[in-house]
Amino acid sequence: MSGDDELARALIAAAGGDEAGFAILWRSLQPALLRYLRVAVGDAAEDVASETWLQAARDLERFDGDPAGFRAWLFRIARHRAIDNRRSAARRPEEPTDSFAGQMPAARDAASDALEQADTAWALRLVATLPRDQAETVMLRVVAGLDVASTARVLGKRPGAVRVATMRGLRKLAAMSAVQERSPQPDRSRGAIDPASGQARPGEV
Known part of the structure; x- marks a missing residue:
């Protein structure tokens, strides 16, 4: 059985109240969820992840979709919980949390x-x-x-x-x-190519 098939069966089982099915979902998605939340809320990641899974368990019977849809649904819950956490931290400046500070690309490079x-x-x-x-x-x-x-x-x-x-x-x-x-660094032994002419630049061959 493929990983996707296993998750699909676990999702159906979990939606029906099966704890073993829910455990499979947790083991599969918790590592990525924590990585996301460590950037979103810093040291509060574990707590926010717990809040996320609690809400997911409570609302799962109303979820209708496949494993890919469940992943998106779970991370949407996590984002909302992260926003709540940052707002709460802003009201308690003595307990700051890390937040996003930069930009990230969408293309594979x-x-x-x-x-x-x-x-x-x-x-x-x-x-x-x-x-x-x-x-x-x-x-x-x-x-x-x-x-x-x-x-x-x-x-x-x-x-x-x-x-x-x-x-x-x-x-x-x-x-x-x-x-x-x-x-990985490019092999410069073959010289740089001029994008206009398609020829190697002088002195770079």
Whole structure:
């Protein structure tokens, strides 16, 4: 049985009140959920994740969709809980939480590859330096694995806005020296190619 089939069966079982089915959903999605929330709310990630799963368990019988839809639904709940947490923290400035600080790209390039291949803590530190809208789209697209349509539903944005925010974030990440050091370097022994002529530039062959 494929992973998708297992999740589909677990989702049906969980919706019917089966605890084992719900446990399968939790084991499958909790790691990505925590990575997203660590960028969204910092040290409060574990608490917000617990609140997210509690609401999901309470409302699951009203959910109607497939595993991909459930993933988007779960992250939408998580985002709302994260927003509530940040508002609460703002009323209690003595207990600050980390927030999104940067932008993240939507296209697959050296930046997204570096994020996927690097250790989690390193990747999250980079994402947290981006503006909030870009950081959210990068986390949901690259880290959580949501498609553009699902990310748009989670964020309440148009798909075009999601693509733009993701691209800007990834480009900003790609320009960071930390990402460039982890990305494969081009072989310069063959020379640089002039994009206008298609020929190698003088002195670079």
